[in-house]
Amino acid sequence: MHIKTLILGAGLTGLSTAYHLQQFGESDYLVVDRAEKPGGLCASQEVKGFTFDYSGHLLHLHSDYGKKLVKKLLKNNLLRLKRKAFIYTGSSRIPFPFQANLFALPPEQRQACVKGLLEVNSEIQKKPSNFEQWCLQRFGKPIYEQFMRPYNTKLWECSPKELTCEWCGPFVPRPSRKEILQSAQKPLKKSYGYNVCFYYPKQGGCGALANALAKELTGLRTKSPVTQINLKNKTARFGRKKVFFENLVNTLPLPVFLKLLEKEPRLTALSDRLAHTSVNVYNLALKKEIKPFSWIYFPDEQDPFYRVGLQSGFSPRNAPDGTSSLYIELPGSLPQNTHTEKRIWEALLQKGIINKDDKVLFSFWQRIPYAYALYDKRRAQTVSRAINALKKAGCFCAGRYGKWEYSFMESSLLEGLELAKKLI
Ligand SMILES: Cc1cc2nc3c(=O)[nH]c(=O)nc-3n(C[C@H](O)[C@H](O)[C@H](O)COP(=O)(O)OP(=O)(O)OC[C@H]3O[C@@H](n4cnc5c(N)ncnc54)[C@H](O)[C@@H]3O)c2cc1C
Known part of the structure; x- marks a missing residue:
């Protein structure tokens, strides 16, 4: 041929x-x-009347x-949606991105983030040689320690010191120093990031x-x-x-x-x-409606997943009436087994995303062997x-x-x- x-x-x-x-x-x-x-x-993937993507796949x-x-x-098979994304850390729920929503932190953490940012000397900064330095220069140590380090360590499965900062461009929202400081006082009017609004097929x-x-x-x-x-x-x-x-x-x-x-x-x-990372995705179908959100980030080490998204929230046709579907993204090194599932359930319950008496219709795993080029x-x-x-x-x-x-x-x-x- x-x-x-x-x-x-x-x-x-x-x-x-x-x-x-x-x-x-x-x-x-x-x-x-x-x-x-x-x-x-x-x-x-169509499963028992539900539609699942390979974790969240939204059109930016x-x-x-x-x-x-x-x-x-897609002609008229297209919806335009507004992001409703949060970060759960400790007992706080913070709108995404962390660095533009310091007002939502407990007072002590908030003050530490402000102090840490003020300590950064913006005048004598050399070119950052890795992602850790990049974050420290832009956000200060407390924001790095509270969100950037733990979240990115989970996502990339390595220390931010081992990463370059070539990829950050569109992917890490960058409010100005003034805006970060203002965000400690009250919510900012401006939204940040490439995914403030996105598109998704209706069906x-x-x-x-x-x-x-x-x-x-x-x-x-x-x-x-x-x-x-x-x-x-x-x-x-x-x-x-x-x-x-x-x-x-x-x-x-x-x-x-x-x-x-x-x-x-x-x-x-x-x-x-x-080198690359892999991602494991645990999908859940529940017989209850979940209050709408787009996705939630989980930087804390004890939570096995780093992000949970509401698949049924992207289109009403993704799940039958009276049900919901979630996709739960985990580092690829965590095995797809009952022990990991137990940890997922415990964390979802502890964070109040599901309740003990919720009826689970079914669950299944997906694996993305090549997820992120390192x-x-x-x-x-x-x-x-x-x-x-x-x-x-x-x-x-x-x-x-x-x-x-x-x-x-x-x-x-x-x-x-x-x-x-x-x-x-
Ligand atoms: C977890 C995750 C979430 C994402 N979320 C989003 C999002 O919300 N929005 C967004 O815009 N992007 C998102 N992306 C990125 C998006 O998935 C990619 O940018 C896009 O799908 C890449 O398409 P591709 O055709 O280049 O690669 P792929 O979709 O990987 O296609 C490559 C194809 O090659 C085939 N193949 C492999 N080996 C062989 C072989 N030996 N012979 C023949 N065929 C082979 C595979 O079967 C596959 O179909 C996400 C990615 C990941 C990992």
Whole structure:
């Protein structure tokens, strides 16, 4: 089989690349995925009348084209929602983000945060060499110790000292020093962060977007795991089948892709320098309605999870009437077993998210093996070496995992457009 453009992975990035190629009149492409259905992490699961995503998958659309494309694909199957997010720490419930809502802390903690920030000398600051320094310079030690350190240690499963600060850009809200201090007096009028408002499909969960893209494609093949790539001969193997390509697009996790390369020992060796985290998700369906919220952060060490979201809160169609569904995100190193479940239940009860007499309809686990590319000191150089070498060999890497970065679904859609333009 000979294909002009072979696209590995039918997640949002692969689907968007194929969709845009087709929009430009190019039909000589094939997008392949090992899964049974397209969508990758943006797919949704229907379980007993409930819709679950792979943890929360909300559409953060900030570009005109991103909005236009999603509206075109989903038509009127789209809701716009306002974030209702909190942080539970100790016995306090604080609106998100912590650093812009100091008023909600107990007086002693609040005063400590103000004092800590005032102690930061904003004039003599050198470039932060890691995420810990970045936080200390911006927020002071108490805010770092109370929220930034424990939360990020859970999320990244390493010390913030081991992380660079390249990823913080859109992901860590940055109120000014003046605003942080004002937030200790009273709630601020301004909202912070990339997710103040977001979009979500009315029906079908986030997977509705991936399905809408997939429906348009003529060259999509699922249940086709790629097993080997030869960049010199321009061939990809799918078990015993071989495909010849002119252009190759990779959206698989970069270290996975590097390991598929035949006779490229230097490139393959780079895969061991790329670290990542995994995420375990425990999903719960309850026979009761829960007071609406979007998601809650849990920085405290004794809580096994770092975030809990109300899946049924994103769309009334995600759960039947009179029921609710929660997704509970845990570090990937915590095993999916009854001991962890017991800890989850105890923490949910203790925090008042569920009650002892609530009826549980069902629960199930999901695993996201590649969740966050780890921004350690080796990442930037390794990624740029690998991606540049692959580009020279006619292979373009794209998407959160292909480019080994921290990004959103909107970036997948936009990268698909840009890549299609390049390939055309
Ligand atoms: C916990 C979590 C929460 C998130 N929440 C949000 C959110 O709320 N909003 C947001 O915008 N973004 C969110 N994201 C990011 C979002 O999931 C990604 O940006 C986006 O889905 C990436 O799409 P992709 O196509 O690049 O990768 P993927 O969706 O991972 O697609 C890659 C595809 O490659 C396939 N594949 C793997 N190996 C092979 C093989 N050997 N052969 C063939 N196919 C293979 C996989 O089956 C998969 O379908 C979240 C991510 C995580 C981990």
